[in-house]
Amino acid sequence: MTEVWSVEPELVVPRVEKWVDKSAILKAIEDKRATQAPPSYSPQQSSGVPQVPQAPQADLLSASAVPADSSSLAASVPIDAPAMVTRYPSISTRKLSNALKILTSNKCMVAISDYDEFHKMAKRCLLTNVLGGNAQKRHRIHRDTMMENISTKFHAHIKDNPLQLVNFRKIFESELFAVSMKQAVGKVVESIYVKELRTTLSKDEIFKILVRDIMEGAIEVDWRDFFPYLRWVPNKGVEMKIQRLCTRRQAVMDALISEAKSRIALGQELNCYVDYLLSEVKSLTEQQISMLLWEPIIETSDATLVTTEWAMYELAKDPMRQDRLFQDIQSVCGSNKFTEENIAQVPYLGGVFHETLRKYSPAPIVPLRFAHEDTEIGGYFIPARSEIAINIYGCNMDKKQWENPEEWKPERFLDGQNDPADLYKTMAFGAGKRVCAGSLQASLIACTAIGRLVQEFKWNLRDGEEESVDTVGYTTHKLHPLRAIIRLRPN
């Protein structure tokens, strides 16, 4: 079941609460997918592979390619089903908290913008240069380097501190940030002088300002969010705190862009997003360039880490399943290193990935949508100006849909009932026209990292680790970083 509910806007509209049949939504999405082109890049495509569908270009570029018109789909699926598809044009606008409004420079990024011309143009840029199939092919070298670096760091840990726990997050997060910076500005910036802050920042400080501080700011609660009719009451404390985060982010982004401009002026162009935005997209303002460039940096650095860390936690907790994955990998790779090409050949890995997304959906609630016109979902009337939240966590913990949903069980995606190639099964990446643009990159990085780390090391939890499973943050971060005991597997 997909739980969809509408939250009363400004106390004008009565609360509407309802359940919408998820299987019918999925069927509607399936029907749509059948008419959509396959992704242009998947390292190897075969049945049972966690293939990664991208939003089709046509959908992104033309308003006429809006999801099927209601009348035609209404005929093929129950009218209460396609909350995310047929009614999409009515509910594709985002509703933001005060903190998010400031942090996103009033919706100046793909993930948060309304579904308008700016959104389409910005998403096209992001897919063309960073996240689409061909772009990911061009950025492959960065992901390969990331895997080598991670492996080297874990090996070094075993050599230098064989008896100590390894902090998974510390290693993974830093390498993931390196990938995001290479894609965005063409290199890992070890340090940079930031004029506005009158200081030189290290790589870790840059990460803090561009990623960590903003993720914390995103969940800052302004009580006026809950009482919109009191929004005129000043709440300077929160506003100033968030504004300060934005000012620091802006200062760092300015420094990065200015460095890129100097490099380009010397004729040293690189295959990276900043070069593309500066040279190809003439209509953008400086502020827009800065925000659009920052977007994949923060998005790359977060949800993929969340997913990979939870997967490694579950595997470390469960030696039998870890061993099964290891055996499957070995039968495919032998003495070769696990790479992106092997993802498709190890269906159990697809099960591990999807089951982790199901149990620990990084975005447990799809960022709020706003009905900008009267619409109807599930036979219920949704008045204009209602907010709509789609509760992915609720769906994925629904006992009627999933047997023992609290259990982490990758096999459930291999029993023939759930297709491991179906990214929509858990809806962790959302669905419809605003489906996650980074699902390809996230799948490639998470699956390759899990495969490689299980191939090379045996993972065990330290005593007490099982109890520390709380979550925190805008995405469902594990409250405490995963600390595990790792041992080398024999070659």
Ligand code: HEM
């Ligand atoms: C496991 C990792 C990830 C998960 C679970 C995830 C999940 C989501 C979800 C739930 C949405 C909202 C979809 C909707 O409103 O229907 C979304 C949107 C988006 N995500 Fe992701 N995401 C992940 C990784 C990434 C990465 C790595 C990037 C980019 C580097 C990215 C970029 C985006 C963008 C640009 C959007 C907005 C798409 C639009 O509004 O058209 N995501 N993601």
